[in-house]
Amino acid sequence: MHDHRSRFLQLALRAQALRFGEFTLKSGRTSPYFFNAGRFDSGVALAGLAGCYADAIEAAATAGVIGEFDLLFGPAYKGIPLATALACEYARRGRDLPVAFNRKEAKAHGEGGSLIGAPLDGRRVLIVDDVITAGTAIREALGIIDQAGGSVAGIVIALDRQEAVDPSRSRRSAAQTVAIEYGLPVVAVASLADLLVLAGDSSDLAGQHERLLAYRAEYGSSPDA
Numbered sequence: 001m002h003d004h005r006s007r008f009l010q011l012a013l014r015a016q017a018l019r020f021g022e023f024t025l026k027s028g029r030t031s032p033y034f035f036n037a038g039r040f041d042s043g044v045a046l047a048g049l050a051g052c053y054a055d056a057i058e059a060a061a062t063a064g065v066i067g068e069f070d071l072l073f074g075p076a077y078k079g080i081p082l083a084t085a086l087a088c089e090y091a092r093r094g095r096d097l098p099v100a101f102n103r104k105e106a107k108a109h110g111e112g113g114s115l116i117g118a119p120l121d122g123r124r125v126l127i128v129d130d131v132i133t134a135g136t137a138i139r140e141a142l143g144i145i146d147q148a149g150g151s152v153a154g155i156v157i158a159l160d161r162q163e164a165v166d167p168s169r170s171r172r173s174a175a176q177t178v179a180i181e182y183g184l185p186v187v188a189v190a191s192l193a194d195l196l197v198l199a200g201d202s203s204d205l206a207g208q209h210e211r212l213l214a215y216r217a218e219y220g221s222s223p224d225a
C-alpha cells in the first residue's frame with residue numbers, strides 16, 4: 001500500500017474520523033463504517049491530512065493520471081477546510097495556489113452570492129472533497145464550477161467508498177461514472193479496498209473486517225465495471 005494511503009487511514013482512525021457501527025448515508029444506505037472528515041479538527045490533524053492529499057496528487061501526477069491545475073475548490077461544507085488546508089500545504093511546499101469554495105445558501109447582503117475566494121473564471125480547477133459515495137456532491141460541484149466559467153482538471157478525495165451507484169443494474173462506482181461521463185481523473189488518497197487490507201491485517205479491527213466484506217459484497221463496485 002502507498003505510504004500516503006496507510007498514513008491517511010492511521011490518522012483517520014486516530015482522529016476517530018473513521019468509525020465503525022451503523023450509519024445512514026446521504027444516499028439512504030446503511031453503512032457499517034463512516035468517514036467524518038470533520039474530526040480532523042485541529043491544526044496538526046488538518047496539516048497531516050493535507051499532506052496525505054498532496055502526496056496522493058503528486059503520485060497521480062507522476063503516474064500521468066492528473067494534469068495541470070491552478071485553483072483548488074472545496075465544496076461546502078467539509079470540502080472548505082480541506083481545500084484551505086491543502087492550499088496551506090502547497091504554500092509550505094513552495095506553491096501559492098488560489099482557493100475558492102461555495103455556500104450552500106446564497107448570501108443576499110454584503111458581497112452576496114454563493115462563491116467565496118478566488119474567481120473561477122478561466123481557471124483549471126481541482127475539486128477537493130472528503131468522500132465519494134453516490135457522487136451527488138461531486139456533480140453539484142461540477143455544475144457550480146461550470147457556471148462560474150472554470151474548467152475542472154480533476155477531483156481529489158480522501159476516501160473512495162467504491163460503491164456501485166445502483167448495484168441492481170451495474171457494479172460501476174460514482175468515481176468510475178464521473179471519470180467516464182466527464183472524462184475526469186478522480187484521485188483518492190485511499191479507498192474501501194485499502195481499508196479492507198488494513199482491517200484484515202489488524203487484530204483491533206478483526207471484528208470489522210467481516211462486516212466490511214459483507215457490505216462490499218452487497219454494494220461494492222467492480223474495478224472493471
Ligand SMILES: O=P(O)(O)OC[C@H]1O[C@H](OP(=O)(O)OP(=O)(O)O)[C@H](O)[C@@H]1O
Nearest residue numbers: 026076077078131132133134135136137
Ligand atoms: O457522493 P455522495 O453520495 O454525494 O456523498 C458524499 C458527500 O456527502 C457528504 O456531504 P454532505 O452533502 O452530507 O455535506 P457536508 O459536507 O456539509 O457534511 C460528504 O461530505 C460528501 O461530500
Ligand SMILES: O=C(O)c1cc(=O)[nH]c(=O)[nH]1
Nearest residue numbers: 025026027034035131133
Ligand atoms: O455517503 C455519505 O453520505 C458519506 C459517507 C461517509 O463515509 N462520510 C460522509 O461524510 N458521507
